[in-house]
Amino acid sequence: MLRIKKLSDVLGKNVYTSDGDYFGQIEEVNLVDNKIDGWRIKVGSGFMNLLGGARGVIIPQQFVKAIGDIFIVNKSSLPLREESMEMNASEEVDLN
Incomplete structure (x- = not known):
């Protein structure tokens, strides 16, 4: 069953990753054409x-x-620095 919440009830909620790690708290919602675009x-x-x-960080609703x-x-959607550094290193190796 789909439950509807007010956006004001969601602000300040704790955010966890899919692995169960604490990530932070909701500060603000981004709306585009009265639809949630990101958090x-x-x-x-x-x-x-x-x-x-x-x-x-801004996380898209999807x-x-x-x-x-x-x-x-x-x-896997989080823009973690370690992942981006690994990607840059592998790109440098591929170019040589």
């Missing part, structure tokens, strides 16, 4: 280093797996 999340200290020191007492986002 601005204040990143917790555990992920701040992985995001290059960023204090917040990567949100569940909204209830907590938010669950797909971990």
Whole structure:
């Protein structure tokens, strides 16, 4: 059954990754044509280093797996710094 929540009830909720790691808290919602486009999340200290020191990140709505007492986002959708560094290193190797 689909439950409808007010956006004001969702702000401040804790956000966890699909692996169960604490990611942060919902700060703001981005609306486009009265539809949810994305969520601005204040990143917790555990992920701040992985995001290059960023204090917040915008997650598109399509990567949100569940909204209830907590938010669950797909971990593979997060722009983690380690992944981008590995991708850059592999691209450099391919060019040589």
